[in-house]
Amino acid sequence: xxxxxxxxxxxxxxxxxxxxxxxxxxxxxxxxxxxxxxxxxxxxxxxxxxxxxxxxxxxxxxxxxxxxxxxxxxxxxxxxxxxxxxxxxxxxxxxxxxxxxxxxxxxxxxxxxxxxxxxxxxxxxxxxxxxxxxxxxxxxxxxxxxxxxxxxxxxxxxxxxxxxxxxxxxxxxxxxxxxxxxxxxxxxxxxxxxxxxxxxxxxxxxxxxxxxxxxxxxxxxxxxxxxxxxxxxxxxxxxxxxxxxxxxxxxxxxxxxxxxxxxxxxxxxxxxxxxxxxxxxxxxxxxxxxxxxxxxxxxxxxxxxxxxxxxxxxxxxxxxxxx
Numbered sequence: 668x669x670x671x672x673x674x675x676x677x678x679x680x681x682x683x684x685x686x687x688x689x690x691x692x693x694x695x696x697x698x699x700x701x702x703x704x705x706x707x708x709x710x711x712x713x714x715x716x717x718x719x720x721x722x723x724x725x726x727x728x729x730x731x732x733x734x735x736x737x738x739x740x741x742x743x744x745x746x747x748x749x750x751x752x753x754x755x756x757x758x759x760x761x762x763x764x765x766x767x768x769x770x771x772x773x774x775x776x777x778x779x780x781x782x783x784x785x786x787x788x789x790x791x792x793x794x795x796x797x798x799x800x801x802x803x804x805x806x807x808x809x810x811x812x813x814x815x816x817x818x819x820x821x822x823x824x825x826x827x828x829x830x831x832x833x834x835x836x837x838x839x840x841x842x843x844x845x846x847x848x849x850x851x852x853x854x855x856x857x858x859x860x861x862x863x864x865x866x867x868x869x870x871x872x873x874x875x876x877x878x879x880x881x882x883x884x885x886x887x888x889x890x891x892x893x894x895x896x897x898x899x900x901x902x903x904x905x906x907x908x909x910x911x912x913x914x915x916x917x918x919x920x921x922x923x924x925x926x927x928x929x930x931x932x933x934x935x936x937x938x939x940x941x942x943x944x945x946x947x948x949x950x951x952x953x954x955x956x957x958x959x960x961x962x963x964x965x966x967x968x969x970x971x972x973x974x975x976x977x978x979x980x981x982x983x984x985x986x987x988x989x990x
Contacts, residue, residue, distance in 0.1 A: 865903060947960070
């Protein structure tokens with residue numbers, strides 16, 4: 668972001684506790700050749716930063732910038748967004764255009780609870796709640812792992828695991844329902860991938876509780892396959908890592924390129940798998956079908972191979988070396 672010297676003066680100095688309002692701190696970014704201030708920061712967030720000074724302390728989040736990233740920009744510019752900088756600013760929430768608007772007392776409490784649950788950096792109590800959430804997630808995952816061990820298959824152990832799992836699910840359910848009831852936008856909430864993962868993490872418990880008593884035999888065994896969704900609880904840890912959230916957004920933005928990479932990978936697997944099948948099919952060395960040969964191609968392209976299938980002919984070894 669480039670700031671002209673014309674933007675300095677009373678506009679910026681009305682907030683001396685901020686980076687741009689403090690001459691000593693802001694001078695580090697001054698370029699005497701161009702007579703401009705240069706800050707290598709997020710350009711999409713900067714208009715909102717500058718508007719903070721021009722409006723006398725109004726904070727808003729641009730729609731084109733993720734909230735977490737904009738909060739990091741506010742921290743860099745030393746803008747205190749967790750409490751009102753200007754005494755006349757009321758408690759506010761984001762509108763559709765990103766500006767803050769006044770709230771009633773109930774709305775203010777609702778917004779504070781939302782910030783408490785969604786922003787661990789907002790207070791020490793919010794950090795404690797986030798740490799408790801992480802701890803219960805880890806306990807829940809550990810329970811899923813331990814109850815699958817044959818040496819812990821005793822009935823007493825399984826009852827203890829069931830109690831621990833019930834407590835964990837109760838906490839996850841409480842957290843999910845509270846966030847669902849106070850979310851600013853219901854439609855956006857249910858479409859958010861992290862919230863979908865939260866729902867999938869608790870859904871198998873209630874399905875088994877509601878339907879498990881009504882089905883018996885092989886049908887019950889089939890139904891218990893839904894327990895695999897309990898491992899989705901590990902995905903809840905993403906909520907507590909800004910870097911993982913950012914990585915997810917990067918993957919989403921690069922989805923077309925990743926799809927192209929996957930298509931190229933599949934073309935290589937099918938090509939080499941088919942060729943190796945027709946070369947090695949008569950040697951009884953595992954290449955019994957094109958699918959078996961494609962499995963060999965998958966492990967050879969993705970890793971160094973398992974060694975369970977290896978070409979035995981000279982031509983097969985030459986083709987395999989091309990991978």
